[in-house]
Amino acid sequence: MLSSKQRAYLRGLANNIPAIFQIGKGGIGDNLVNQVNDALEARELVKVHVLNNSLMDTREACNELAQATGAESIQVIGNKFVLYKESKENKTIELP
Template sequence: MLTGKQKRYLRSLAHHLDPIFQVGKGGVNENLIKQVEDTLEVRELLKISVLNNCGEDKHEVAEEIAAGSGAEIVQIIGNTIVLYKESKERKTIELPK
């Protein structure tokens, strides 16, 4: 579980990132979760955009993706979700204590 201080730090790092994935009318599926997992292993921090034509609520989408990929939700702002998962192989982000 991330502390408030760690979330604040991750939000500052994510500010300049562009969303890599988009969730549309197809919703969340296994393929999307697998791709998010692989990308998180490489980048540790990423943004996902929830499109207007997505039938699900953005909070439900965030929970589904986070649960499926083992990531933590850093922030949901507007239609953008920020996720973090510590990399096993390529740890680059050092979280504050």
Template sequence: MLTGKQKRYLRSLAHHLDPIFQVGKGGTNEHLMRHINDAIEKRELMKVSVLNNCLEDKHDIAAELAEQTGSELVQVIGSVIILYKPSRDHKQIELP
């Protein structure tokens, strides 16, 4: 579980990142989850964009993504979800 200070730090790091994946009309599926899991393992911190035509609620999608990938939900702001998961192999981000 991340503390408030750690979440603020991760939000500041994520500010300049662009969303890597988009969740659209089809919602989340196994294929998307696999790719997100691979990407977050390499990057540790990433953004996912939820498109306007998505039928599911963005907070439900964020919770599902965090649960399925084993990551921490940092923030849902607008239509962007920020996720963090420390890498097992090469740790890039050192939390305060």
């Protein structure tokens, strides 16, 4: 569980990164979960965009993907959300 200070720090870092995944009308499948898991291991911080044609709400998609990957939900704004998971091998982010 992250503290509010750590969440604020991660929100600041996520401000400048682009969304590298999109969730469309297909929803969240096993392939997307595996890709997000790999990206979290490589980057630790991932931004995801939920398209307008998606059948899922942004917060709902964030919670489901966070639960499936074991990541923490950092921020949900508009159609985008940010996930964080500490990397086992490529640790680059030092939390305050």
